[in-house]
Amino acid sequence: MATMKALVYTGPGTVEVLERPKPTIQEPTDAVVRLLHASICGTDLHILKGDVPSAKPGLVLGHEGVGIVEALGSAVRGVEVGSRVLISCMTSCGQCRYCQKGITAHCETGGWTLGNKIDGTQAEYVRVPHATLSLHSLPTSIPSRAAVAVSDAFPTGLECGVLSANVQPGCSVVIIGAGPVGMAALMTARLYTPALIVMVDLDETRLNTARSFGAHATVNSAAPDTLSQLMALTDGHGFDAVIEAVGIPATFALCQELAGIGGRIANVGVHGTKVDLHLEKLWDRNISIHMSLVNATTTPRLIRLVESGLLDIGSLVTHHFPCDEGSKAYETFQAASQHQALKVAIDF
Ligand SMILES: NC(=O)c1ccc[n+]([C@@H]2O[C@H](COP(=O)([O-])OP(=O)(O)OC[C@H]3O[C@@H](n4cnc5c(N)ncnc54)[C@H](O)[C@@H]3O)[C@@H](O)[C@H]2O)c1
Numbered sequence: 138m139a140t141m142k143a144l145v146y147t148g149p150g151t152v153e154v155l156e157r158p159k160p161t162i163q164e165p166t167d168a169v170v171r172l173l174h175a176s177i178c179g180t181d182l183h184i185l186k187g188d189v190p191s192a193k194p195g196l197v198l199g200h201e202g203v204g205i206v207e208a209l210g211s212a213v214r215g216v217e218v219g220s221r222v223l224i225s226c227m228t229s230c231g232q233c234r235y236c237q238k239g240i241t242a243h244c245e246t247g248g249w250t251l252g253n254k255i256d257g258t259q260a261e262y263v264r265v266p267h268a269t270l271s272l273h274s275l276p277t278s279i280p281s282r283a284a285v286a287v288s289d290a291f292p293t294g295l296e297c298g299v300l301s302a303n304v305q306p307g308c309s310v311v312i313i314g315a316g317p318v319g320m321a322a323l324m325t326a327r328l329y330t331p332a333l334i335v336m337v338d339l340d341e342t343r344l345n346t347a348r349s350f351g352a353h354a355t356v357n358s359a360a361p362d363t364l365s366q367l368m369a370l371t372d373g374h375g376f377d378a379v380i381e382a383v384g385i386p387a388t389f390a391l392c393q394e395l396a397g398i399g400g401r402i403a404n405v406g407v408h409g410t411k412v413d414l415h416l417e418k419l420w421d422r423n424i425s426i427h428m429s430l431v432n433a434t435t436t437p438r439l440i441r442l443v444e445s446g447l448l449d450i451g452s453l454v455t456h457h458f459p460c461d462e463g464s465k466a467y468e469t470f471q472a473a474s475q476h477q478a479l480k481v482a483i484d485f
């Protein structure tokens with residue numbers, strides 16, 4: 138049997154490079170893609186922490202990647218063997234009840250399957266179900282390694298962050314969490330011309346990077362007066378759009394404090410523990426709270442934005458490692474602050 142190298146989740150906190158069987162077409166709607174680059178998402182770290190019960194030891198990790206179509210099932214349309222494709226973090230059939238509602242994240246036979254319920258992209262090859270809607274041909278002008286950020290980080294920042302928080306021209310936006318997802322929210326928020334975008338994180342390097350990506354102000358949430366600093370930036374009114382891109386109780390609590398009257402809180406972070414909701418403080422403030430798993434239905438639009446030069450994705454991938462150094466790639470992303478890392482890619 139043909140084998141390949143893969144990054145396997147072998148138990149709490151551990152990732153190992155192992156030999157695994159090379160995937161083959163199982164359904165007419167499948168494709169097999171030979172990876173050029175995969176990348177690590179904050180959600181992969183949640184898997185290692187045990188926050189994602191559906192991801193079991195033995196799983197090949199990864200739901201982000203760019204590669205070349207190696208084999209196609211007979212029902213796949215839109216791509217060909219040899220096409221260079223972006224693999225979406227969501228697989229969707231396009232026909233079930235949820236796909237028809239546009240909530241493709243909850244496709245009855247897809248959704249977040251790769252690197253969660255079935256083997257993922259951090260391997261030399263991956264089987265992608267529902268390939269017609271889950272693979273996107275990449276224009277030649279978009280470099281492969283940079284494009285991994287469009288598998289998940291960019292659609293998540295845009296859909297779960299910017300669109301859910303209803304970012305509008307002239308409004309004020311605060312983003313908690315300057316990881317790749319928060320940065321993607323920042324970059325796509327700018328397309329809507331808000332008057333104020335503030336980034337919050339504990340990592341001064343990431344805050345500097347956020348300013349270079351266009352944040353008007355940054356606040357380090359290690360400071361004891363974080364809340365008053367942030368409120369001062371809005372003359373005490375609070376923010377119109379509040380985006381949570383960390384996934385811990387403390388940051389969702391801060392979001393609740395920061396939402397101004399009529400504001401919208403968009404939760405993007407994956408939460409593994411109980412989080413308090415302070416309705417006793419929020420109930421009369423005309424606030425909406427939105428939470429979502431990314432549908433990745435904006436991916437074709439994001440690719441067009443990159444191609445047209447309106448969205449610069451070039452600086453999000455800061456580090457890359459060969460597959461054999463996969464564990465080092467994880468260590469680097471886990472200690473991102475120490476390595477001044479944003480998105481970490483794995484090359485095949
Ligand atoms: N909803 C979805 O569909 C979806 C999709 C992708 C990722 N996510 C989630 O989005 C979140 C961000 O992903 P990422 O890849 O950018 O992760 P990341 O781990 O790189 O970024 C998280 C950032 O939060 C910062 N942070 C940690 N504690 C903080 C605190 N107390 N105050 C302020 N900042 C703090 C960290 O310094 C880091 O910069 C994760 O929870 C991830 O699981 C959700």
Ligand SMILES: [Zn+2]
Nearest residue numbers: 178179180289
């Ligand atoms: Zn992800």
Ligand SMILES: [Zn+2]
Nearest residue numbers: 230233236244
């Ligand atoms: Zn479906």
